[in-house]
Amino acid sequence: MKSAVVSVVALLVILVAWPVSAGGYGGDDNDDIKSWFPLDNLLELDYYDKICPNFEKIVDNKVREWTKTDASLGPALLRLVFHDCGVTGCDASVLLDHEGSERRAPASKTLRGFEIIDDIKSALEKSCPGLVSCADILISASRAATVQLGGPYWSNAYGRRDSKTSYARDVEKVPSGRRDITALLETFQSYGLNILDLVVLSGAHTIGKANCGTIQSRLYNFNATKGSDPSIDPKLADYLRRKCRWASETVYLDAVTPVAFDNQYYKNLQKNMGILTTDQELVKDPRTGPLVKAFAEQPPQMFRQQFAVSMAKLVNIGVLTGEDRIGEIRKVCSKSNSRRY
């Protein structure tokens, strides 16, 4: 009981200390969301209302169709948006598919969901030719996937343009699963995101899977010990060692409630059941540990609401807009209109 009170107090202090998160969350409270962003004059909540009124409906239906056939594509879309926004901003640079592009970098090897974006783009080119950017499609599709997975809703403002370039070397900006917390914090700060956003957005790992290749170094011969990382719960370590002999195998990131968009991820971290090193480090570090504890001990709604707030910030990182005339509306999401292949 005492620890629950401490965690509520910790969370309240944090919410007050970071005013960016204190104004509300998703839902229809658009004014609150808009006031948080310095870029709010550039993107518009009603951007497609007149020029492509069925935009979100088309996206929603397509995501539903695809995930009905393969449910694992939902988490893949949510991850894809992080890998787009985390590298040169939310400009669809991750979708360009040519030699030397982000998508072809070794670190992007396990990204998936590109075919859904291509399919949505073809449908939109039929209904609203030349109007909807791939960057906006990706943002909208990631929210549709999140909501369809039972996650929270947030309001998206639109009007992003697509980048004309994409470089594999820039992919280093997205953190791998083996960074320390200081490096993660620095990366998030470079996005304009704070420590609360880091802990909350890591909560996306309440759904989806990791490839065993990503975690094998924690399981076999950890630090040349021939054993597994001692910070993993022994039962879980046992299971993972049996499951992960092949790098191409996959394991759920939330071993307890793998398909529920809940706060179990944080409870797992408290029991040394984080799958990625970066996940488990969140509970150990004195800067992030109190937040993990708060999200673990509070009702899941607290996490879900804050997740919507942080996602609404993530999807506005480094956008290209009509104001600066940089970028384009691609005809095909995997190719720049101006590039010859």
Ligand code: HEM
């Ligand atoms: C805090 C820094 C983060 C790190 C270090 C990180 C790292 C990773 C890694 C290593 C994987 C497994 C990849 C694989 O083995 O195939 C993964 C999966 C995933 N990540 Fe993150 N991630 C971070 C933040 C985020 C954010 C901000 C989001 C979205 C808001 C996100 C959403 C996901 C999802 C949904 C999956 C599962 C994908 C699938 O099932 O296909 N991650 N992440």
